[in-house]
Amino acid sequence: MLTEPEDKKVNDAINKLNSQEYVGVLNNLASSVMKQTISAPNEATVASIFERELYYFVKKEFDITLNIEKEVTSQDLAIHNFKGRIDAITTNLVIEYKKPEKLRKDKDIRKAQTQLSDYLKQLRKNNENYFGIITDGSFYVSVYFIKDSLKYDAIRQIDGVFFITLIKSILGTNKKQLVSRNIIDDFSLEGHSVSELSNLQKELFRCLNNETKSEKVLMLFGQNQLHNQLNQSLLR
Helix, strand or coil: CCCHHHHHHHHHHHHHHCCCHHHHHHHHHHHHHHHHHCCCCCHHHHHHHHHHHHHHHHHHHHCCCCCCEEEECHHHHCCCCCCCCEEEEECCEEEEECCHHHCCCHHHHHHHHHHHHHHHHHHHHCCCCCEEEEECCCEEEEEEEECCEEEECCCEECCHHHHHHHHHHHHCCCCCCCCHHHHHCCCCCCCCCHHHHHHHHHHHHHHHHCCCCCHHHHHHCCCCCCCHHHHHHCCC
16 A cells, blocks of 8 residues: 555656646657667567666656566466466556567567467456556557457557556556556547547546446447558558
């Protein structure tokens, strides 16, 4: 549980992250990560750059130290029959890293999705509800549950809204259990202005406060489009 000073820092961070100016600030973080990882020789380098940039940004901006567990196995999870080694895990998020050339072709994307979905299924069997992302530092793919079914989003380019949502999730800002679909759907501004996104977020939290969450409500926030450049260069 957060102490009162820590809780205040988190609340202050969220207020900043919810402000319009921080979309631009986090766009700069996204650009920095992309520039450094675009020619990364392996996934360890991608992970190091991604987490270092994220860590120091949050520390500098909010005076908060992120807690990201790395190379997580069954022993760390206290799940005896868990198979595999998760690259990184925090709050309700699982992160898998890939070097750039391994997140370009359809077959490689599907392979990465299968790996991540296997981790999420194993965690869910042990009553642990997580959603996940796969990233090479420039692009990301999300995997999540809607009710009892796994869903896969198409590949997208990281941007400011991606990092805003990621930081919020890591900080555990929402004390209630969030629906993974709704978190993921805020990861792109494609097709939405900042004001429209704000309205979507307000509607999301209004819906989350209701006891009944229909699949129609869950899917309401799933109507994002891919960036045009991804259609041209990545999904051939």
